[in-house]
Amino acid sequence: MTASTASSDTSAVRAPGPRSIVGRRRLTSRRMVDVVSHGYIWLCLFVFVTPFLALLAYSFTGPGGTYAIENFQYVLGSFGENLWWSLRISGLSIAIDLAIALPAAYAIVRYPVPGKRLIFSVLSLPLYVPGAVIGLSLVITYNFTYHLTTSMWGLVFGMVVGTFPLMLTPIIVALKDLPIAFEEAAECLGASRWTTFWRIVFPLIGPGVSAGLMLAFIIVFNEYLVTLFVHPSEITTAPLRIFNLVRTAGLLPTTAALAVTMQLISFASVLLFFRVFGTRYFKGTYLI
């Protein structure tokens, strides 16, 4: 995908026949509209990326305004534990997400479940509850009923409940795209439903599953809001650390370095995914 310039876009607009003055004038105004349109897109994109770029620049500054790369070493050192926790929590969350989303999606698509629209809405509800409310309700419940305040699993399940609906959608899309003839053929050839699922269905919905995993990963990896409410005191994930640091110690290059690292890791996974699988499976997830 190369950035198209205004001229290549207007090639389709070239009026046939003799070039009159009127024709040339129309050409120019359309050309201008195209330039403005594309310019607007790029302006907005620039605005999106600016905070990241600013932090990127900042993260390379050392004491006294010098150029320093030590900030990133600091990331691996002092923040290493936070990064490690982030990765660990993310990994666990997306694994549990998959374990519950995969069968649920299969049931919704392939079985005549009564009230499946209602069930789907019920399962998707966490997406519409403000993060602060989820966080508060969980921390209170953990305190009084579940007694999970000191366990990592409290945090993990807090993440799971918020991201599992996002994993559901791409898998449902992938399953709907899969013609049922494949499963029927496998069944007629003698395979049980279990065998059919793992040998035929799962490989063919791979892209959808990966889309879900990636989405969930991005969200949990960068999550700080619910984490703020629910984390046990020994566990501080990287985004939470950034949040706390900015509030207490102000802006530091090292913090910026950590933020940059987080965003780079996230961006890299998105790019990798788009490269491998394309963008089909994100329809309906509001990432696309």
Next chain:
Amino acid sequence: MATPLTVPLPQLQRDTRGRERRARLVPLALLGPAIAVTLLFLYYPLVFIVRMSFTLADTFLRPTGAVTTISNYVAMADRYLPNLLVTLQLASLATIVDLVFGVPFAYVLVRKVRYRNLVRAFMVFPMFGALYIAFGMRFILLPGGPATPLFEALGIPNTSVLYSLPSVVFAMSIFTFPFMVMNVGTALSNVDPTLEEAAACLGARPLQTFRRVLLPLTRAGIVAGALMVFGWSLGTFAEPLLLGSVNEQKTLAWTLYLKGVIQLDYGLSTAMGVVLLILAFGVTYFSLRYSRGALVE
């Protein structure tokens, strides 16, 4: 030729066969874990805080039983109404900004741009988290920071930009921008481009085509996008905190945290939570009515 076949169902000698009966259990088992997790970690906690919001502060723990009261809500209305209003104000402004800038963006993206995947790749940046946006912007706007020369040239004092409403709203709208674009973009891509061509052939100017053809057809997507942005913005934390002034931009969500987790005033904080919840649900209800949830047909 043949007799019509819509005969009423005769009494079947056999009841549901073994296979059909078993087939009904399987989907329930498959949905079980998902429903269990959602019930345990979302619905029950929500019910819990609703109950708690009607309880007098520490009486929850007393063995004599909890005292039901609406005093939490009264206190909220008394002292924290400004917070609620600030929350609503911020959310509304962010929505407006997103509408104004997002709809044209979506239009250009869908109709004119070929390098859509590149744009999408860039658009994921805001979605990583409002935290990074707020952090980055704070850095940019700091006195002595990179934007200072610009402000000096324009004659605006730095602090008035940094800890103020515009920067908070700006950051919020960046974060929710992709939501708006996605909703509007999907609605737009469902509109057949030949409709616009037909309108042009019939003599309509571009603005007229937009107003009379595109707008009505994409209205559902625009409304859905606006509602989604609004809903998300209700619970926001980072931007008001990092970019707003403590006095002016105090959101309900942050106050909820302070009261609930720091000060352990459960009654009051859960009341705030419930209010936020009702707001969010109201928004959701309207957005679902407008959007086409055609995923699970």
Next chain:
Amino acid sequence: MSTVRLESITKHYGQTVAVDGLSLDVADGEFVTLLGPSGCGKTTTLRMVAGLIEPTDGRIFFDDQDVTDIPPRKRNIGFVFQTPALFPHLSVADNIGFGLSVKGISKAAIAARVDEMLAMVGLASYGRRLPAQLSGGQQQRVALARVLATDPRVLLFDEPLSALDKNLRDSLKYSILELQRRTGKTAIYVTHDQSEAFAISDRIVVMNAGRIEQIGTQTDIYLHPRTPYVAEFIGANNGLPGTVTGREGDGDDARILVQAGTRELRCRGRDEFGAGEAVIAYVRPEDIEILDGASDRQFENVLEGTIDRVIFEGPTAQLRVEVDGRELRVDVSGNQRLTLMQRDGRVRLGFDAVTLIAAPVPA
């Protein structure tokens, strides 16, 4: 290598009846086609034989085993779908070997069998390829190999050729027949295409609205339709409603007299019709001859009418003749079709073969 017996199979979908009390006996090694328009229940019936759908009522037997409650994977069947449904992520060889691999058969045995199957469908060197690299016809042949690999008792075909273009259809249908003959397996084939059914079946089951209209060989169905539906669905036919007025002669010369409109027709009837009974007299377009004059044969029935239209179709010409307010179709081939292009006005039609079918009771 089983017989298939359907005993009063019924399928209801809510209020709609898709299949209504259908009974059928298929002999071992026989090729039976279910023929009918879309919506007549033929695919539903086939899927019930496969076990993909459960009948609301009735039983299904393979040989003498009641398989009604047995799921498809245990019935040992081969089902060929409308689309090849080859697993896109598996190679051709893995596709063919799939049915064997789920049974835990050794890899060596599977490989040997796969090679055998590939040779049988004429795709010997294609084992390593992926389905996406094959043409539509090749894919369908791999689908055939795939179902044959497991040595099923019964082969079931659900309009396997309808997605292919005409030339492919013609060649592939004979391949299917040849494979069925070679392996000697019982086959039930579903199609809406009459020429396909006629080309390869041992017997044809004409279905309509969930019921069987008639079962028989090609000649049975074409020459001796039992119901008005079959008479009109199979090939083209002219139907003249009338009333039985009497009988004449006996033995081979027996004739039934029918008053149809203003004419009296002499019909060869197999069945007994009572006087005054309402019937429809069917005569096929190719059985009607245009009477020119001198060199005419003597026909039992002669009608006069006016030419409405002449349609030149290439090998044949179609005449639409208005007789007594009805339009009859006459098919003419050979030289006569060329001379007819200039004809207009009145014409005399002669025919002998008239099939009588009892008229349906008005609904």
